[in-house]
Amino acid sequence: MSPEPPAISVTVDVVLLTLRAGRLCVLVIQRDEEPFAHYWALPGGFVGADEDLDDSARRQLAEETGVTTAGHLEQLYSYGAPGRDPRTRVVSVAYLALLPNLPQPEPGRRGQQARWWPVEDLGSPDGPTLAFDHPRIVADGVERARGKLEYTPMAAAFCEEPFTLADLRRVYEAAWGVSLDPPNFRRKVLSTPDFVLPVGAVSSPRGGGRPAQLYRRGSATALYPPLLRRSV
Amino acid sequence: MSPEPPAISVTVDVVLLTLRAGRLCVLVIQRDEEPFAHYWALPGGFVGADEDLDDSARRQLAEETGVTTAGHLEQLYSYGAPGRDPRTRVVSVAYLALLPNLPQPEPGRRGQQARWWPVEDLGSPDGPTLAFDHPRIVADGVERARGKLEYTPMAAAFCEEPFTLADLRRVYEAAWGVSLDPPNFRRKVLSTPDFVLPVGAVSSPRGGGRPAQLYRRGSATALYPPLLRRSV
DNA sequence: GCAAAAGTGTTGACTGTACACCCATGT
DNA sequence: ACATGGGTGTACAGTCAACACTTTTGC
Numbered sequence: 001m002s003p004e005p006p007a008i009s010v011t012v013d014v015v016l017l018t019l020r021a022g023r024l025c026v027l028v029i030q031r032d033e034e035p036f037a038h039y040w041a042l043p044g045g046f047v048g049a050d051e052d053l054d055d056s057a058r059r060q061l062a063e064e065t066g067v068t069t070a071g072h073l074e075q076l077y078s079y080g081a082p083g084r085d086p087r088t089r090v091v092s093v094a095y096l097a098l099l100p101n102l103p104q105p106e107p108g109r110r111g112q113q114a115r116w117w118p119v120e121d122l123g124s125p126d127g128p129t130l131a132f133d134h135p136r137i138v139a140d141g142v143e144r145a146r147g148k149l150e151y152t153p154m155a156a157a158f159c160e161e162p163f164t165l166a167d168l169r170r171v172y173e174a175a176w177g178v179s180l181d182p183p184n185f186r187r188k189v190l191s192t193p194d195f196v197l198p199v200g201a202v203s204s205p206r207g208g209g210r211p212a213q214l215y216r217r218g219s220a221t222a223l224y225p226p227l228l229r230r231s232v
Numbered sequence: 233m234s235p236e237p238p239a240i241s242v243t244v245d246v247v248l249l250t251l252r253a254g255r256l257c258v259l260v261i262q263r264d265e266e267p268f269a270h271y272w273a274l275p276g277g278f279v280g281a282d283e284d285l286d287d288s289a290r291r292q293l294a295e296e297t298g299v300t301t302a303g304h305l306e307q308l309y310s311y312g313a314p315g316r317d318p319r320t321r322v323v324s325v326a327y328l329a330l331l332p333n334l335p336q337p338e339p340g341r342r343g344q345q346a347r348w349w350p351v352e353d354l355g356s357p358d359g360p361t362l363a364f365d366h367p368r369i370v371a372d373g374v375e376r377a378r379g380k381l382e383y384t385p386m387a388a389a390f391c392e393e394p395f396t397l398a399d400l401r402r403v404y405e406a407a408w409g410v411s412l413d414p415p416n417f418r419r420k421v422l423s424t425p426d427f428v429l430p431v432g433a434v435s436s437p438r439g440g441g442r443p444a445q446l447y448r449r450g451s452a453t454a455l456y457p458p459l460l461r462r463s464v
Numbered sequence: 465g466c467a468a469a470a471g472t473g474t475t476g477a478c479t480g481t482a483c484a485c486c487c488a489t490g491t
Numbered sequence: 492a493c494a495t496g497g498g499t500g501t502a503c504a505g506t507c508a509a510c511a512c513t514t515t516t517g518c
Contacts, residue, residue: 006281009237010312010323049238049321053312078310078325080242080285089281091242091323093310166469183471184508202470209469210515225460225506398497415498416481434488434497441496442488457479 009090012056013044015141016097019158022174025116035086036131057095071099072157076141084133096141100160146175151226153195162199162214194218241322244288245276247373248329251390254406255350258370262345267318268363289327303331304389308373316365328373330389378407383458385427394431394446426450
């Protein structure tokens with residue numbers, strides 16, 4: 001290593017996804033400072049002097065959204081283009097978090113507005129304009145999530161336990177914008193060892209229909225064979 | 233963001249993989265400074281004050297190994313555990329580079345020893361001990377490469393153009409440690425649009441055998457359906 | 465009873481795998 | 492001629508997608 005480390009700040013930003021009313025949504029916080037005051041932005045902040053990156057992501061989530069992250073959390077990508085923050089050089093390590101639907105929009109700790117936004121609305125005119133390069137980060141996070149649904153059991157992180165196979169199926173349908181055949185989906189999931197574990201109880205159907213078996217997340221880390229998105 | 237950015241250095245490390253004699257190898261450089269003097273380490277260094285992360289990775293490769301990277305280069309993961317560099321707090325953005333076999337071990341620009349090491353030897357007693365958390369970084373890079381061979385046309389980055397389908401097949405066989413059926417492999421690759429493009433010439437066989445058609449890399453970015461590693 | 469949702473069975477198309485066989489070259 | 496590796500054909504088995512059908516609930 002050469003001996004001239006330039007001054008670069010390191011932050012962590014979190015793309016927190018959840019499912020609300022059958023739509024994939026991302027949590028954004030309204031900024032109260034320049035630059036990009038009043039724009040929506042991802043929760044995040046500086047990494048502490050003695051803080052691991054993963055711990056920092058968990059802390060930012062807890063501080064800015066009140067989420068004590070039980071769900072899935074993984075590192076997404078690092079963004080370091082020189083001009084991405086107009087104030088100073090910032091390298092941001094983005095994280096992807098997945099959680100079951102939360103009761104309410106989670107007010108920010110420091111009083112900022114926080115809300116869920118359906119990911120399809122982000123590019124559209126009636127949607128919000130995100131600060132910095134956060135549109136790209138969200139897009140990357142959504143794409144990562146959509147892709148990893150195929151070959152990991154990550155979809156279960158969107159479901160409150162215990163959940164039904166219909167709940168799990170709706171995760172795929174919302175994330176991919178497709179509809180899946182319930183019988184085939186059921187067979188597929190149950191044939192993957194430890195994807196889900198039966199809990200031995202049934203749900204109470206809301207408004208008709210046979211009660212469904214309940215499941216919780218299993219210990220599988222990969223899906224073989226994968227649940228592929230496009231058949232052609 | 234809170235207003236106390238701690239002092240953190242940002243570096244880029246590169247896991248450069250290639251195929252040599254049918255084995256997957258990683259390029260390592262012998263350190264000439266403490267800490268970890270005389271240990272082998274990944275090529276890397278500080279990110280420049282106005283340098284994008286990708287550009288920095290390309291620069292480190294060029295400076296430390298003489299590689300003007302034509303091959304595949306992608307961001308791998310970021311490592312930021314507080315104690316990972318004993319001198320100071322360093323967050324390292326690791327990159328994964330894939331190149332065809334290079335003629336010789338590429339001496340380092342600043343005179344350091346550089347050499348290829350088969351990835352299987354890294355954990356073993358006769359293999360080298362890597363500095364810092366580089367064993368983990370290499371392991372992550374190898375795992376990423378092995379995984380992405382399944383669903384991207386990345387394998388072709390290991391082949392000098394023009395290449396034969398046998399060359400391409402040997403990439404998979406070396407990376408996965410399996411042997412693949414040549415006829416089936418051929419059909420699989422050719423049935424994926426734009427994975428490889430025929431060049432309209434044939435190779436001169438070395439030591440007997442029918443000449444093989446030659447191909448170059450196509451424009452595909454994904455493989456549908458994927459070329460799955462384990463059939464059961 | 466009827467609608468709605470869960471769950472089972474079945475079939476036909478497709479895909480992957482194994483392997484026999486032919487082709488074109490070097491020695 | 493024979494060995495070697497490239498390339499084609501084929502047949503069996505497993506998997507996937509579509510959809511008919513049964514089960515169990517709310518109204």
